[in-house]
Amino acid sequence: MNAPLPSPPPVKTTCPYCGVGCGVAVVPDAAGGAHVEGDKAHPANFGRLCSKGAALGETLGLETRLLYPMMRTGDGPLARTSWDVALDRVARDLAAVIDSHGPGSAAFYLSGQLLTEDYYVANKLAKGFLGTAHVDTNSRLCMASSVAGHKRAFGSDTVPGCYADLEAADLIVLVGSNAAFCHPVLFRRMEAARAKRGTKIVVIDPRGTETAAEADMVLPLAHGTDAILFSGLLVYLADAGRLDAAFLGRHTQGFAEALAAARAIAPDAAATARACGLGAADVAAFFALFAATGKVVTGYSQGVNQSAQGTDKVGAIVNCHLATGRIGREGMGPFSLTGQPNAMGGREVGGLANQLAAHMGFSPAEVDRVRRFWSAPRMAEREGLKAVDMFAAIGAGEIKALWVMGTNPAVSLPQTGAVRAALEKLDLFVLSENVAANDTAACRPHVMLPAAAWGEKDGTVTNSERRISRQRAFLPLPGEVKHGWWPLAEVARRLGFADAFAWTSAAAIFREHAALSGFENDGARDFDISGLATLSDAAYDALQPVQWPVPKDAGAGAGAGATPGTARLFADGGFFTADRRARFIVPAPVAPPLGAEGFPLLLNTGRLRDQWHTMTRTGLSPRLAAHEPVPFVAVHPDDAARLGLAHGGLARVTSAQGATVLEVRADPRQPPGTAFAPIHWSFANASHGPIGQLVQARTDPLSGQPDSKATPVALAPEPAPFEGVLLARQGLTLPDGAWWARAALSGGFGWRLAGTLAPQAWAAWFAGLGSSDIIEMSDPAGGAYRAAAFDAAGRLVAALFVAPAGARPNVDALKGLLGADPVAPDDRRVLLAGRRAGREAAGGPLVCACFGVSQGEIAAAIGAGCADIAAVGRALRAGTNCGSCVPEIRTLLSRASLEAPAPRPKADVAA
Structure with missing residues (x-):
């Protein structure tokens, strides 16, 4: 008998979803699929995956893929064409637009789904060789206020800490972050710290969330008042003698002005509480806890960033950490919990319109430095338009050529109706995509180019703790699909720039990117990975996860995958301002959310546990679809009753921008006067399309990030007999x-x-x-x-x-x-x-997507004697992987306890 063939070793790659950047170990099968599990050696997740990561194997089919180039002639439909014909068309029309209207008439809209190498080539082509700085990314919608806040305070777009700080902290403050749903792998690390060292978790969020249900303290502050709360905290820290005078004196500037401004905004805990709509005792307890706890991490997410004052909110949080010296040391610091798999990598190569590559800006010296490194003939010399303004310029006819790569702006941007109309006005609209149909592809692109999907990509990504990891291919490129950087380089060649775009591999692009990061740097810039600039192809293939900066003298051992990285920054100062001192910021007066006549509710938008962005990938998984199968709007039961809305019925939701129809959820966790709707649905999977058609285009004046948390809306019953x-x-x-x-x-x-x-x-x-x-x-x-x-x-x-x-x-x-x-x-x-012979009906909605456990199965286990989370986990495995279903299991346990009959009194033995 022949011995069985040994299983192939798993391919180590990185998850394509959020900014946590989990490592994944994949074993392909022979049918185009794969077995996917967490990489136990990866320092971001140590083998854990969330429900989305665990279901990656269900998203690998080719049924929805774009497999060959498509081109439209005149008003005709898209038709299959060759790469040469498609790229000739792109180069010819791009040149014609720029020749007729100037470099500013062309733009690129990129994505945190792109690999760093793809991003680098797009930015080099646009900003160095076409001369346009109109290059922005969907990261503008999630990370921009954090970036702007970091640059104001630190002089650079630097995350000071690392994930290990979550396990070392004694207090974790989560602001505008539903981490239990949106970053469950990190939330499990927080829960582990609580179990091991008694770490306290405080949640600051106007909305009742699954994270709030697990917290030790919850502050449901009024919408938009975050900067007031942290200004009040700064005053308290000063008055309680909790400042780090030595750190302030040696490493910061502007504290006196910031404290004076904070006193004017929030002079004491009582005034802070009134302004934030909170109880005075609760605010005082939070201030005292923060002041008394040395190891504090403040994690903030979209509730902070997606705001018209998001940059000020970030600054107010950072102020408190700078004032107490709680930054860059173990278990201490402000931490941005957000991003896509490569939101940070995109910023490293200049993916935002106000950046150049290698974390450089548009000062004359930086423009000149990048020009010389690239030998760029047509260097952009001033910032370009940020995403919302970019699409407004397209609608106004000022931008006439647009190349969109790996994102779905017809769903994700505010005012999507205007975005769709703008896209159809373009003289040249190029879409690089891996799916054949989505809302953006329905906006009549002239050329569609088939791009590699996760499992086929080869390059690097950088997660939210500055950790560079490899995404490795474990599937061949199907059909005529190419890597994202390849058509950019081919267009550059057709435009006469062949020598500057002559790479033959992602490794070659990475080496150039790393070399630029160290070019004329000498410690002046935060982003420096020049220690990786001489990696051989083999060493690049073997590269292990590493946190930047990795300067030249740290590169020894890179070929063996042992490159040392930098876990924390700024414990001893060394900020990247001109005088190397951090800057305290003075928040602008807090403006209330903009109301509008006839629109009495504030609409907050956000993510769900089991879906990602516009569902072009997660929407392929039956398991992930089972948790929340329909688009909905959540309102407080009192608002539902007042408006005549029935739980489970339909509501027409209207704003000044548009209208849609959603299923109603009467949710007591929702603050009265507000509504919440998820972002994931589109016209591809729902009759009434994306929630973005309602969202206002109001943006933060510094970051350009849209305020997606406070659009005035009206709700009314929609007839549905x-x-x-x-x-x-x-x-x-x-x-x-x-x-x-x-x-x-x-x-x-x-x-x-x-x-x-x-x-x-x-x-x-x-x-x-x-x-x-x-x-x-x-x-x-x-x-x-x-x-x-x-x-x-x-x-x-x-x-x-x-x-x-x-x-x-x-x-x-x-x-x-x-x-x-x-x-x-x-x-x-x-x-x-609705039945099958001899079978019970399925057990209702899915609760645990990781292991496919339904609500009915959990209820049955509770009825059979499972009295706590651990017992349910032992019986069904539910809650034992990413843990994001734990709040729902806890709710089912509580409900069962309340519904249990009271125990009968014991008989009187004497009787």
Whole structure:
């Protein structure tokens, strides 16, 4: 008997989702898929993955991919073409636009999904050889206020600490961060610190979140008052004698002015509490806890950044850490918990419109330095337009050529209706994408170029703790797909710049990028990885995760993957201002959120646990779709009652920018007068499209980051006398007038349906699917219609269930039939009842996406005696991986405890 072949070693790569930058170990299979698990050796996650990372293997198919170049001629449709024809068109039209209208008529819009090497080439081409600084990125929407705040305080875009500080801290303050959902791997590290060393967790957030449910203290401050709260804290620290006088004297500047301004804003804890809408005792307790605890990390996220005063909020937080010297030391410092997998890598190469490569800006000396290094013939000399202003300029006809790479601005930007209209005005619109269809691809690009997806990419990314990691390919490039940097270099060659873009590999690009970081640096700039500038191709392939800076004298051992990095900065000063001192900032007066006549609620937008951005990747996973299958708006029950909204019904949400229709969630955690809606849905997977069509284009004046947390809106009931469910093997075009949201299922898709479309209209539409084998049940008087269609082999093609509002059937038991063999006769007889023969219905909504555990299964385990989180974990594994489902499990345990019958009194033995 032959011995079994040994399994191939796993490919070590990096997760493509958030800025945590988790390491992933992948073993490809023979069918284009792979087994994915966490890399136990990676210092960002030590083997843990969140629900999204754990489901990466479900997102690797080619069904949705763009596999060859496409080009549109005139008003015709996109048609397949060759790379040479497509790139000739891009180069010719780009040159024509610039020749006619100047370099400022061309722009690039990039993405934190790109690898550093792709980003570098795009910035070199645009800013050094085309002469346009209109190069911005979707990182503008999430990181820009942190960047601006760091540069104001430190003189550089530097994150001072590292993830290990979360485990070393005695107090973690989370501001505007739902880390339990959005950064669950890091939140597990925080929970581990609490279990090991008694670390306290304080959550500062106007919205009740899953993170708040796990905190030791919660401060639900009024929207936009973060800078007031931290100004009050600065005053308290000064009055309580908790300042670090030595650090202030040696390493900072401007403290007296900042403290005076803070006293004017928030003179004491009581005044701070009033301004922030908090209890005075709660504010005093927080101030005292912060002052008395030496090791403090303040982690902040989109609730801080996505604000019209986001940069000031960051500055107010940093002020408190500078004043107490709690920065750059173990367990201490401000920490930006945000970003995409390569938001930081993009900034390292000048991915923002106000940056040049290697963390340089647009001073004459820096422009000259980059020009000389690149031998650039047409160097951009002033900052370009930031994202929101860039798309406004496109709409105004000032920018006429745009190259979008790896992002979906028709969904993610504010005022997406205006964005879509702007894109269709361009003389040249190039879209580099790995999916064939999304909302941006529907805006009539002239050229679409097929880009590599995760699993095919080869290069580097930098996570939120400055750690550079390799993304390695474990799948071949399919079809005619190319790496992201390749078409940029080919266009440069066609424009006459071949010598400057002559790389043959990502490693060669990385070496140039690293060399530029050390060029005329000598410690003057924070970003320096010149110690990696001479890596051989083999050493680049073997590169282990390393935190920058890695200056030239730290490069020894790089070939063996043992390059030393830098975990923390600024403990002993050494800031990157002209005098090497940090700057305290004075926040501007805090402006209340802008109200608007007829729009009485403030809309806050954000992420869900199991989805990422616009769902072009996570939307492929049935497991991830099961947690929250429909777009919704959450409001406080009192607001819902006042507005006549029913939980589970539909609401029309309107702002000055547009309108959409969402399912209503009456949520007592939602502050009265506010609403919350997730960002992930688009016209590709929901009838009424992205929430971005409502969001205002108001931005922070320093960072240019949009305020996505406070758009004035109005809510009103949307008539929906009917609702239903549709299951199908293939994508279908639904009838006009239907409200729908689509989610992936194993073997097909599922739609949640609602609206005014009567059962008879649905019956006519279903008949139009053309199947010759349909079973149906119709009850026009009762408002119900059910039908199932089968193919010639007896397999289920589609099943439709329409009912009056509030009576939507549970058809979870049928979902497995979409990928099954011919439906058995016993199943066929009960199918229209939403059942399968001899099987229980599925257990309701998914709670644990990592292990596919439903609410019903957890309830059953609790009923069988599982009395705490650990017991549920032992029984079902739920909550034992990323932990983001722990708050929901805790809620189910609490509910079961409240619903348990009171114990009967013991009998009187004497009686």
